[in-house]
Amino acid sequence: MASRANLSDIAKALGVSVATVSNAMSGKGRVSQELGRTIREKAKELGYVPSLAGRALSTGRSHVLGLVLADIAHPLFPQFAQAIEHAASEAGYGVLIGDSRGDVEAQSRAINRLIERGADGIVVVPRHGTRIGDIGRPVAVIDSPTTPGNTVAADHWNGGREIGRHLLDLGHRSVAIIGLHSDSNVQNDRIGGIREAFAGRGETRLIWIGEMERRHGAGCSLGLVRLVEEGVTAFAAVSDLHALRAITELQQGGISIPGDVSVTGFDDLVWAGVIAPSLTTMRMDMERIAEIAIADLISQIEQDGAGAVPHGLKASQGQNCIPMELIIRQSSGPKLGLPASDERTPGLRGSASPTVDQV
Amino acid sequence: MASRANLSDIAKALGVSVATVSNAMSGKGRVSQELGRTIREKAKELGYVPSLAGRALSTGRSHVLGLVLADIAHPLFPQFAQAIEHAASEAGYGVLIGDSRGDVEAQSRAINRLIERGADGIVVVPRHGTRIGDIGRPVAVIDSPTTPGNTVAADHWNGGREIGRHLLDLGHRSVAIIGLHSDSNVQNDRIGGIREAFAGRGETRLIWIGEMERRHGAGCSLGLVRLVEEGVTAFAAVSDLHALRAITELQQGGISIPGDVSVTGFDDLVWAGVIAPSLTTMRMDMERIAEIAIADLISQIEQDGAGAVPHGLKASQGQNCIPMELIIRQSSGPKLGLPASDERTPGLRGSASPTVDQV
C-alpha cells in the first residue's frame, strides 16, 4: 500500500507523457481509443485516484459546493442535506457545510468562510427575511418563489391551497392557521394559500407562535382548546413542528383527533408518520429542488470564470416552482357529525373509534 | 475587484521573496518582527486570502474533514453536524458531508468518497452494529463507550441509570422500556443502565419497536394502553422519537401524562421542549463530544503522515465518556396516588390539573 499513484506514475509505467495520461483520464478525446484504454486500465491497476488538490490548483475549481442553512438545527436540515449531497455528488461535487446558528450576520460569515475554503458556489436556504447580497461567487437560493432572487423552491402557496381544499372537502369551515414568524416568506406563502382556498367558503384565523411566546414565555399554551370551544374544527400548521405542538396540546386537553378536530402540518418531518394519530402533511420534493439548485449552480460556475455576474436564472422560471405533495394521514378527518364520505383507508391505528370524546 | 491577490502579488508589492511572505503569513518565526508586520499589513490591504488548493498541494493536507452519519436523515444529525462543524471550524478545518442513507455498505462507500475528495480524516457515527475497518486515514468514531474502537461518546449507560433513578424517585416500580433495534450499542447501553437502576427495586419490561413493526407493519400501535392496564406506570424510551410516539399513543388512548403515567426520552430532540406535556429527557453534551472527536482526529492527522496507524486513543480513555444531562420536564411526575413530594417547578403548562383522567 505505497502512497497513492499519480499521473506521472502511470505515464512512467507506460512510457508515455503525463499530458497524454491526463487527456486519456479526462476522456476529452485527443487520445487514440487504443492508448486511452491501455492507460485507463493501468490507472485502475495502480489504484489511481486523481488528486483534487492538483486539479483544483490548475483549473481554479475546487469542485466543492457550500451549503448554508439559516439554522443547521432546523428539523428540515437532514432532508436538505441529504438531497443536496446526493445531487452534488452525482454531479461530481462535494458539499461543505456552513452553520450560521440562526444568526443573520453569522449567515454571511458562514458564506464567506466557505468561499475562503474554496467553494465554487453556495447553496443557501436563508433565514426568514434575509436577503443574500452579491458574494462574488455563484449562489443558488432556496426559499420561496416569491422571494426576490430565489432560484428554486417548493410551491408553498399552492401547497397551502391544497391543504385548505383538503380541509374544506372534509367539511371544515373554521380553521385556525398556526405560524411562527410573520417575516418568513415561506410561511406567508403557505398561509396565503390556505386563506385563498377558504376565501368565501369558510373562516380562518391566524396564530403566531412567536408572538405568543414573546408574551407568555417559551412553551406556553397556545390556547387551542379554547378555540375549539369557540367553534374551530381544524388546525393547519405551517410546519409539522407546530402541528405536533397542536396535536399534543389538544390531546392533553382531552380533544380527540381526528374525532373532534383535524390537524395538518407541512414538511413531512421524520416523526409525522409515527405519532398517533399520524400527521396529514404537505411534502416538498427535495430531490427535485436539490437537483435544480445544483444544476443552476453548476451552470453558473461553468459559465463565468469566477465572475461577479449577478446570479439569476436563465432557465425557465416556471420549472423552478416545484409542486408539493399532499400526504393524507390520520390526523385529518371529516368534520364531526358529517357523513363519513371519505375514501381514505382506515389506517393501521384505530382512529375509527376514539375512546376519548369530551369537551 | 481584480482576481484574488496571492503571495506573489504581496512579494512583488514589497520587493521581497514569496518565501518570506509565506513565512510571515504562517507566523512560524523565520522573519523579523518588523518585516512580518509590514507583510501582514500589505496582505490585509490587498485582501489576501490564502489558496487552500495551493497549500493542500504542497503540504498534502486538505484541512478538510469528512462527517459520515449512518443516516443523515436521523433527527440527531443537526445536533451532530452543528457541533462538529463548530469544533472543526475552530481548529481551522472544513467539514464535508457524506451520506450513507442508512445503508451499511453505502457507509463505506461514503467514507471512501470523502477520502477521495481529500478529507484528511473522518468523523463517523456508525450505523447500529457496524464496525469501521481500517480506511488508511485517521478516523474518529462516535458511538458508544462499549463499542470497540470508539473514540468518544456520551455515557449512555449512566444516562440510563439516571433516568431509571429519576423514575424510581417518583415512585414508579414498573417501567416499560422502549427501544428500536437490539443491535445498537447505544440503545443497549441506555437500556442496561435503566435496568441496573431498577434491579431489585422494580420491574422492567422491554419493547422493541423494530420487531413489532416487522410483525404488524410500520406505524402500528405499540399496545401501550394495554400495558398501563397491566400496571405499568412509566415508559422510558431510548430516544425522544419513540417517546413521542408513546406520548401520542397514550394520549390518544385517553391516558393522562404525567397524571396517569410518566414518559421519558433521550437526546432532547428539537420538539422535546415544545410538545404538551414537554418531555423529560437526557441530553448529550454534543459540544464536548465534538471537541474531543475533532481533537483526536487532528492529533492523528498531525502525527502520521498519511499512515495506516491503527486509530485508537492515546488520550486518557476516561475523558472520552461524556456525562449526559437529565432534563426534567412535564412528562414525568410522581406516581398516581403518591404524595406529590416533588420540588420541581410546576412548569408553564398546567399539568397540575389534568382535564382528562379516565381508563
Next chain:
DNA sequence: CTGAAAGCGCTTACAG
C-alpha cells in the same frame, strides 16, 4: 534574517 529553487499533481495551450 532573507532568498532562489524545487516540487506538490494536475491541466492546457502549443508544437511536432
Next chain:
DNA sequence: CTGAAAGCGCTTACAG
C-alpha cells in the same frame, strides 16, 4: 495522435 513545457499558489529544505 502524442509530448515538452509552463503554470496554478503554496511550502520547505537549503544556501547565503
